[in-house]
Amino acid sequence: MPPVPTTTTSIVIATVTITLAPGGTPINGPVPSGISQPGATTPTWNANVIPPTSASSVTFTAPPSYTTVVPVPTSSNSPPQNITGPPGDKNDDGGDWWLLLFGAVIGGFLPHDVGIPGGITPTAAPPVGWTGGWDDPDPTSTSKNSQSSTSQSSTASCPVATATYALDDDSENSDWAGQGTDPDRRRSSPRAEASLERRDPRHIAVNDCSIVVINAAGEIRLGAGTYYSIGLKLPIGLGTVLSTTLVSSRPVGNGKGLVAQEHVFELGYIDQFFTVATSAGLSCNWIQSNVFNFVRADGSNMGMALLNAIDTRTWFIQAKSNVVNQNKATAADPPQKDKMDTFTSFTTSQDKIQDVEYFARNFAALGSYFGGTADVFRATALRVQNLLAEITPDTPDANLPVEFNGWLRGLVATYPAGCTSRATNVYNYYVAKMNTIRTQANPVPACFPLYSAGVNPQSFTFANLIPPAPTLPSCDIPGTQGRVSVGNDAQGNPVFEVATFHILGSGNTDFYAIGTGTSISNLHHIVNDLSTSYPNCVGSFQIAQNLPSAGFATANITLNCNGQGGNHVNAPFTYVVNNQVLQCALLNKNDGSNTFFTICAPNLGAAHACAASAMAAVSGTYPQAYVSTASFIFWP
Structure with missing residues (x-):
């Protein structure tokens, strides 16, 4: 076997001179008949007359009097048009029908005598990578029913399809x-x-x-x-x-x-x-x-x-x-x-x-x-x-x-x-x-x-x-236990409420809840509207503990993790009602019980005003009571 040329080379085969590009590809026409190339690509062609690509309809004709005008499907999702040829006429596959697809593409082969006015007669296409001149190796290809590697043929072998779709899942x-x-x-x-x-x-x-x-x-x-x-x-x-x-x-x-x-x-x-x-x-x-x-x-x-x-x-x-x-x-x-x-x-x-x-x-x-x-x-x-x-x-x-x-x-x-x-x-x-x-x-x-x-x-x-991602704090997640301080005493030491608290899931993906119970189905902090309870309390709330059966809404909290994670973060927090962060005042009973009324409002002045009205109302019960500003911290 001769060596594969690395430069442009001319060779003589059966008295025919052929020029080969580097690698051995012929560049001045096809190989003469009777001569084969191992591993070579055989050129293919479409034997159908090609309709004008811009046509909105295609006319098919055949002697003596067959004429069919078919609209071209308007989109790639449109079903193809099924066309039947002249009665008794068949192509080499034995079929008398073909499809007209979107873009005026013909699926299947036409009978030999069916023509398309204004259509284009196809010729054989060169193989991929072919350079130089090209002659149709079979000038009569447009009158033959040659088959390409990807084209389809209309055929009488298609039985009537069933309407039922019968594939189960994998x-x-x-x-x-x-x-x-x-x-x-x-x-x-x-x-x-x-x-x-x-x-x-x-x-x-x-x-x-x-x-x-x-x-x-x-x-x-x-x-x-x-x-x-x-x-x-x-x-x-x-x-x-x-x-x-x-x-x-x-x-x-x-x-x-x-x-x-x-x-x-x-x-x-x-x-x-x-x-x-x-x-x-x-x-x-x-x-x-x-x-x-x-x-x-x-x-x-x-x-x-x-x-x-x-x-x-x-x-x-x-x-x-x-x-x-x-x-x-x-x-x-x-x-x-x-x-x-x-x-x-x-x-x-x-x-x-x-x-x-x-x-x-x-x-x-x-x-x-x-x-x-x-x-x-x-x-x-x-x-x-x-x-x-x-x-x-x-x-x-x-x-x-x-x-x-x-x-x-x-x-x-x-x-x-x-x-x-x-x-x-x-x-x-x-x-x-x-x-x-x-x-x-x-x-x-x-x-x-x-x-x-x-x-x-x-x-x-x-x-x-995807639903919006929760914006919950990254520290002290639900299930974390700890104490709650409400402020500092005169010496600067935290003053704690008398209880162990749990950070609770609230059903809200922005805020947690808090309470002495183990979930919001148990004791937890709720919101009591004080608008009609005391003077100066419109828009103010009392935060207290109760069961959900009492009918009060849950008091949510914001935890400030200060960029920290884990469940051992001493985190300041404030209460949130109707997505509004509240400022709070404490009405300290000052009776030795270390218990408080927590009164909150959209701003600190309103919270103090409402707390003062509440203190006046309970002065007979708690004569030593006083009002201070709350500063809540959760201590795990």
Whole structure:
């Protein structure tokens, strides 16, 4: 074998002089017939007449009297136009029909005698990297039905497609494999279209801890909701535009009973979040007692409240589970790989192939779904975050709402890339599998238009799904115990209230609460409006301890951590009512009990004025009482 030239070289083969560029590429025309080049690229061409690219309609003609005028689809999401040729006329593939796609692109081959007035006769294209002159190696190529590596052929081998979409989720995504069941069509009851019976009731769980909270109802009423869809499986097409429809009950979709209803914010997120927490050091006992067994201020159970906060549903498109479950993430193992591996021929596998094309189009629209349901996702996440902010654990080992927001932000930040990469992987794997059953004599039929058209996966802005991050203090988190000083004595020593206090979760993600109880369902500081109790007290409040059953609002507090973290920070604080920071005066009983009335107002002057009126009213009971300015510090 002659050496590969490193400079421009002329060689003579069979009396023909050929100039080779460095590397051996011919640069002055094709190799003469009868001479082959090992590893060379064979040029390809499109045998169809090419319509004008600016045309809004295309006219097809054939003798003696066949004429068809077809409008060009207006967007890449428009379904292709299916055109039938002259009666009895066939191309080399035995088909008499073809598709007109967006951009006046023809899918499939025209019968030989069908022409396009104003069309362009194609010629063979040179291989990639070809330089120099180029002659069509087959001047009659426009009259032959030659097949390129990526083109499709219309064919009579396409049987009538079924309207039913029949792809199940990948097996590992079936109901999240115990991570909390979602109501999907695999659990449908043949007896009742109005409800969807479960083999297992819906639940949230921490599987590593064997913690499960079950929805006792056990049945899902499939009522009104929003239906997200790119349209039906048929007619076949390329559309990925997601539309929404308000429905009164389960929509028909691609077959009776086949439309899924899913949670926008997944039940399985509870398992994911607390699994991460256990890996960071929280024990299962801590999670069970401090979260799932926590008793809320209204007496209800926190575990059930978390389930109910998430258990709102919407009608759904398939594909989301691969993204939220973080699986099937590689090009070698894309979503629906097992289904694609079963392709055997374009005829026997047609329905499954079209199902995969429909699935790939749904996946490409998944970014629109996340974007369109962002408000529902964010509102649900906020409900969960606020519930976690109610919790006061027995030990301050985790600031749950803060950690939840950070975890969710990190998780959802991966979703946009997950949408686009997995959709691309699905399409590329699909094309590769189609190529394994495509041959020169058996090209890809035009009934699979996505094969040549490709997909354009949609992304979204993940931050729109995340609720505002808590602005809670970073020190002395709920569960921290300590004392409270109200000021200093004449010697400068702190004067403490007679009690041990707990920093409490308030259900507010900006402020904590405080009290001698272990949560806001027990004794804690509340707000009593003094506007009608004493003169000069309009807009003033008394801060006192009480139970939530007394009907008073919780008095929240601001802790000033002075840039410090941990649960051993001596932190000054002030009271907050209706998001307004208050200044406070103390009415010291001065009876040896070291107890006070705490009176607060939007400014210190108003607080002192109200305290003076209150002191006058109780002068007979506490004759030695006096008013001073409060200065609160929490001492862990």
